[in-house]
Amino acid sequence: MSDSVNKQKKDVSEIENEHRIDQLVDVVEKHTRTERHLEQYSNIGNSENREHAREIQKEREEEINTLKNIIAYGDDKLQDTVADELDNLEKNYIYSEGYLEHNAEHMPKEDMKNLKEKQENRREKMRELKFK
Secondary structure, eight states: HHHHHHHHHHHHHHHHHHHHHHHHHHHHHHHHHHHHHHHTTTTHHHHHHHHHHHHHHHHHHHHHHHHHHHHOOGHHHHHHHHHHHHHHHHHHHHHHHHHHHHGGGGSOHHHHHHHHHHHHHHHHHHHHHHHH
8 A cells, every 4th residue: 555545544543533532522421420410319300210311321331431442442353342232232222112112101201202212323323333
């Protein structure tokens, strides 16, 4: 390969890492805020909402670890991790669909809306991971 092609690949890689670092900061901030809210308001609110927040926290923790590994080791070493993440997303999607199916009539509208939005986010993330 010529030097210009190598330089372009390096530039693209640096830009991608900058974006990943921004994404990592964003996810860590969201995780921290939610964790603080869970601690401060654990005695009030709906237990289903707290459980949903904990599920989101687990997903954020996985995303944080994935981003840290990609930044540290590069994309090539994480193909197994991507497959694991995709598998987890698919399992969570199926579980949540079943939950919606059985509990929709008992759920508050806001919770229903949030879960449907989360399902859409999972679908988008699964499509994204399948094309990586």
